[in-house]
Amino acid sequence: MLLRNIGFVSLLSLLSFQALADDKGLYLGAGVSNIETDKTHLNDEDNSYKVFAGYRLNSYLAFEGAFVDLGQFKDKNLDFDGKSVQASAHLGIPLGERVRIFGSVGAHAWDADGNAADDDTGVNLTYGAGVEVDVFRNIGVRAEYEVLEVGNINLNQTTASAFILF
Structure with a gap:
């Protein structure tokens, strides 16, 4: 009986190490975003989307690329419609086995139509923070807040996403 219990505990400990080992690899995800602008004369918000892919080296570091619809904003004399491609760390x-908080920093190449941004295209800084929860072994959800600089405009993006880790 004692030998059986030792074998069972040993098997459980191996399974927990397996769960930690699975925390790295390729992941794909998508989500819906709410984007607000910091311009007082273009005070508006829009719903949009984000599609992302990344590689998690371990529980602490990941590299990610994303495509983001920056939304459409319109005022009396100003309008904005943009898209972005991002690369970030x-x-x-x-925090335990299923929850992870993170900060992100990177760059994004954007393309905007309209007259609200100084330029039509550019590369600027993006930064943010978020939390991920592993719902199942390789499926999780994420909530994040990002600031994307687009010319002279800062866009504040809040995103709820789901992802799958391969």
Whole structure:
């Protein structure tokens, strides 16, 4: 009986190491975003989407690329419609086995139509923070807040996403 219990505990400990080992690899995800602008004369918000792919090196570091619809904003004399391609690094801290908080910093190449941004295209800074929850072994959800600089406009993006880790 004692030998059986030791074998069972040993098997459980191996399974927990397997779960930690699975925390790296390729992941794909998508989500819906709410984007607000910091311009007082273009005070508006829009719903949009984000599609992302990344590679998690471990529980602490991941690299990610994303495509983001920056939304459409319209006022009396100003309008904006933009898209963005991002590359960022995510630095995270696990809180238990299923929850991870992270900060992100990177760059994004954007393309905007309309007259609200100074330029039509550019490359600017993006930064943010978020939390991920692993719902199942390789499926999780994420909530994040990002600031994307687009010319002379800062766009504040809040996103709810789901992702799958391969």
